[in-house]
Amino acid sequence: MKNLICILLVIFISIAQFAGGQSVSTLAGSTQGFMNGASANAQFNYPTALCIDSNGNVFVADIHNHVIRKISSQGVVTTFAGSTQGFADGIGSAAQFNKPNGICIDKDGNLYVSDLDNFKIRKITSTGIVSTVAGSSQGNTDGIGIAAQFDSPTGICVDTNGNLYVADLGNNIIRKITQSQTVSTLAGSTQGFLDGNGIGARFYWPSAVCVDLVGNLFVTDRGNNKIRKITPSGLVTTIAGSTQGYSDGIGTIAKFDFPTGICIDVAGDLYVCDQLNNRIRKVTQTGTVSTLVGSSYGYLDGAFTSALLGWPIGVAIDDTGNVYVADGGNYKIRKINQCVVSVATTVSNTTISAIQNGAIYQWLECADNITIIPNATGQSYTGSIGGSYAVIVSNGTCVDTSECRPIYPLGIEQLEESNAVLVFPNPNNGFFTLKIQADAQVDVLDIYSRIVLKMTLKKGEQKLDFSSLSNGLYLMNVQDVNNQYVIRLLKGN
Secondary structure (H helix, E strand, C coil), X not given: XXXXXXXXXXXXXXXXXXXXXXXXXEEECCCECCECEECCCCEECCEEEEEECCCCCEEEEEHHHCEEEEECCCCEEEEEECCCECCXXXXXXXXXXXXXXXXXXXXXXXXXXXXXXXXXXXXXXXCCEEEEEECCCECCECEEHHHCEECCEEEEEECCCCCEEEEEHHHCEEEEECCCCEXXXXXXXXXXXXCEEHHHCEECCEEEEEECCCCCEEEEEHHHCEEEEECCCCEXXXXXXXXXXXXXXXXXXXXXXXEEEEEECCCCCEEEEEHHHCXXXXXXXXXXXXXXXXXXXXXXXXXXXXXXXXXXXXXXXXXXXXXEXXXXXXXXXXXXXXXXXXXXXXEECCEXXXXXXXXXEEXXXXXXXXXXXCCCCCCEEECCCCCEEXXXXXXXXXXXXXXXXXXXXXXXXXXXXXXXXXXXXXXXXXXXXXXXXXXXXXXXXXXXXXXXXXXXXCCEEEEEECCCCCCEEEEEEEECCCCEEXXXXXXXX
């Protein structure tokens, strides 16, 4: 019997490694910090963006460690470039960055980084040589190379001709950098919202950019909670989003809450990090917005319907359709496998059944440890009241596992409880009360994902003074032993 279980495990693990299953997993990362090594032990400090090379290596902008990390296709995390906070060109660890925020890769394997607080665009060759492409001091000036100025550049992408596009968040504009390092303003002017041509259009905190094969640019307009499109001629339109909120739908019926990262697949569909909705959204070429993964703030691997993200910031997609997410609040890199098998179950009395028709089934018992149930290989399984069960289904190419589903006595419903974090008043003038139900570590971040305050607080009500901070929107990351929350805080006069 043990041999049978081992054989089944090998079969399903082999299929899973080949096809992955339609599910969310953790590619790398553990707790907040800085550590290289095996993916499960590695540490990041608010990863904000990522890209993938032709060999399956993932490169990560690790903003608060001020470095660029590499996750090999074998799952080993190393530091590719950067060391301490600062500014220096050089090779590998001799180079310095100051909050690297965005990253992309060209067809030759060169990386480009938006170096947020150095107000520069940096280049890293495949051998780790770091140089400065454009930018000098903070400002807004078009020009060649270091004669140009940026103000908090965030997202960056590269087209098939080697032109770079930068979301210049502090200036509320989109910049273009040619291969000759000439910087120009493609679209945008002052802060606001307006469709139109070139500098006649307006953005509000444009955060990330991606480009399709014919040169159309797509922008997450974070402050406006919209997805914008810029044609090669500079015409700006709105393809999705309206007011702040959450809803799927077509075009302006859909709602986002702080959209940040964006990428595009070979079919022309967009994937968006809907940061404060803790979701990855998909936008088709016709403008239809749906939710791919996520719901409430949290951390949970598993099926699309149950997986949880914590403040996703950056997103990228590989040639096979796997989506990678910089899950900032969880300090992890997540992988979303879009394999076409998707399995759900129904319960009738004590019989639980897989809805998905498959070539192979294997039922599991969910207790303290998930175990294979010997000989339970049919589409249905009769369990016991009080038991909890899941099923693995394979169609011969892809594999997926259902959620664990309990069997309750008739009339008994499952109840769930959750803790709460309260902030009042909110908005406020910098003086407010934070109520937490356990001792917690609190990080306060600005709109650029920079930590501006760190504190350790005791359980109960805390009177806090943020009057020294500039007016604006902040995110409070509250983490106790068992839970993690992100609270939006608006400071005014």
